[in-house]
Amino acid sequence: MAIPEHKEIRELARRFLEEARPVLAAHEEKEAFPWPLAQKMGDLGFLGVFAPEELGGAGLDFWAYVALLEELGGYASLRSILSVQQSLVLTPLLTFGTEGQKRRYVPRLARGEILGAYALTEPEAGSDAGSLRTRAYRNGDHYVLEGQKTFISHANVAEVFLVFAKTDPERGNRGITAFLVEREDGVRTTPLKGKLGLRAADTGMVFLEGVRVPRDRVLGGEGEGFKVALATLDTGRVSLAAGAVGLMQRALGLSLRYAQERRQFGRPIAAFQLVQAHLAEMKLDLEASRLLTYQAVAKKLQGERYTLEASMAKLFASEAANRVAYRAVQIHGGYGFFEEYEVARLYRDARILTLYEGTSEIQKLVIGAHLTGIRAFGGHGEA
Ligand SMILES: Cc1cc2nc3c(=O)[nH]c(=O)nc-3n(C[C@H](O)[C@H](O)[C@H](O)COP(=O)(O)OP(=O)(O)OC[C@H]3O[C@@H](n4cnc5c(N)ncnc54)[C@H](O)[C@@H]3O)c2cc1C
Structure with a gap:
């Protein structure tokens, strides 16, 4: 296996950590999201490592992302920002997104101007994610979303949510659709505090109460959500x-x-x-x-x-x-x-x-x- 070492990005991460350590510790103690560090990570290009340059990313390969995850892995609250943003939000957008969806979200996510969240888990649907109950009803050129999600990383700090909802409950997993929902669409969130670890990482509940989402925000096609x-x-x-x-x-x-x-x-x-x-x-x-x-x-x-x-x-x-x-x-x-x-x-x-x-x-x-x-x-x- 020939693995690019990515010495430069590792070195950059180590220098970032020198300054970040005390700031992170203070946020861990208060269970507060480390906004200054998230912003710095965005400025350094850490939040869009493998996103293409023309879409605001650093344009590096996936190994560079792995290198960064290793360097920041000892600081799980920071590693979590990296992985939620890139593995859980940018990756599905780059893989399944339309050109319009990519242009609308990827540059801002990759530069860290906004954060994203991946909202699959529900109070009654954890390991058995296919049993989720959040519904999306078609209404003309919109969908209306009803339901709630729990344990969602970045719930209270994200601007865009990848939400999984049932469009056709009769069809089981094939009746699940993924939606790109914006906070501005009317998403309500509440924090979940008192975690054993990851104390500076944001976690919360996401409430979708009659949230209207245009049809062109379906990611990957209706029924393709699972x-x-x-x-x-x-x-x-x-x-x-x-x-x-x-x-x-x-x-x-x-x-x-x-x-x-x-x-x-x-x-x-x-x-x-x-x-x-x-x-x-x-x-x-x-x-x-x-x-x-x-x-x-x-x-x-x-x-x-x-x-x-x-x-x-x-x-x-x-x-x-x-x-x-x-x-x-x-x-x-x-x-x-x-x-x-x-x-x-x-x-x-x-x-x-x-x-x-x-x-x-x-x-x-x-x-x-x-x-x-x-x-x-x-x-x-x-x-
Ligand atoms: C800090 C934090 C952040 C999270 N971030 C996100 C996020 O960003 N987005 C998101 O969608 N979710 C997120 N989650 C949710 C996480 O993915 C779920 O907690 C996880 O999938 C387990 O679901 P559960 O907690 O409901 O446990 P359960 O599914 O109720 O499991 C309880 C126990 O039963 C066992 N079990 C369940 N089914 C079986 C089976 N068939 N066979 C054997 N054992 C079984 C489990 O292994 C476990 O030991 C987060 C959770 C935490 C704690």
Whole structure:
């Protein structure tokens, strides 16, 4: 696998992080969205890395995006801005959008002038996303949307929402349609506070109460919404895997430094075999996750279906990140239990990775279905 290193963008990300760290920490503490950092990321071109230059993007390849996800992966609230904007909103727009839709949204999203959100999950439709209840009724040259979405990243900060709604409930997953809905159309949102991790990331509920959306805002055709949702999640899962790699990298780096500095029994704790065993397992989890992630990206870039590889990378890397964060706290001893030490945040932030964009259980069912040809979900589909 020949992988472009993208040293420059990695270096740019590291310089950005030097300044961003204290600002992010202050926002994490207040559970506030870090607007100044989101704007800076937009200015640096981080929010449209692989979007074409003629549409306001940086025009780089997908590997550059992976590099950025790795660099920012240790700061999950920032990594989340990258991945929601690009994997969950720009990717479906670039893949399924009409020329008019691309021109209307991509430049502003890619430059970070506006943020986007991906609104699939509902209170009664999580893993079983196909059972969503939000309705879209056709009314002349408009649709009228009725329903509510929950746990939506960027709900309170986005200007454009990719909303999945049923246009034809009789047709199951084939009756789902994706809509580009603007806040100005009358979307109401409320914040969801008190998250275990990702404390500076915005999460909220989205209420669609008689929201009128013109027909030309259907993304990918009527009845094609579930296809759009799942194709988007393939990219989303790969980007979460890359973010998990970044989180592990940060946790290992901090742990190595700490193990060399902290002395007990007259020597650095790094000199103890059991501490080295932790470090070795961390390194193994990190590198195995990276290889699975790169394998999924390589297949995606060959233009082949990569659902299996994306699920494997996401499952392994997200579980591995939790193991690694656990070991990082263990190496830090009691100090690791205090927020003053960054590993405490990494431990909290790692937890989301096995939950969203398909829980670990759902990834196993996706992998199992590929192996056996039998879908064991029991319901309509999967998120
Ligand atoms: C911080 C955060 C941000 C999020 N951002 C977004 C977003 O931007 N857009 C969006 O649309 N959604 C978002 N989500 C929602 C997320 O994708 C869902 O939480 C996830 O899909 C799981 O759904 P659920 O929470 O309803 O859990 P449930 O589906 O109720 O699952 C509960 C448990 O049951 C298990 N389970 C369910 N079905 C099966 C099965 N068939 N076999 C075995 N086990 C099963 C699950 O694995 C899990 O362990 C976000 C969630 C969080 C917490």
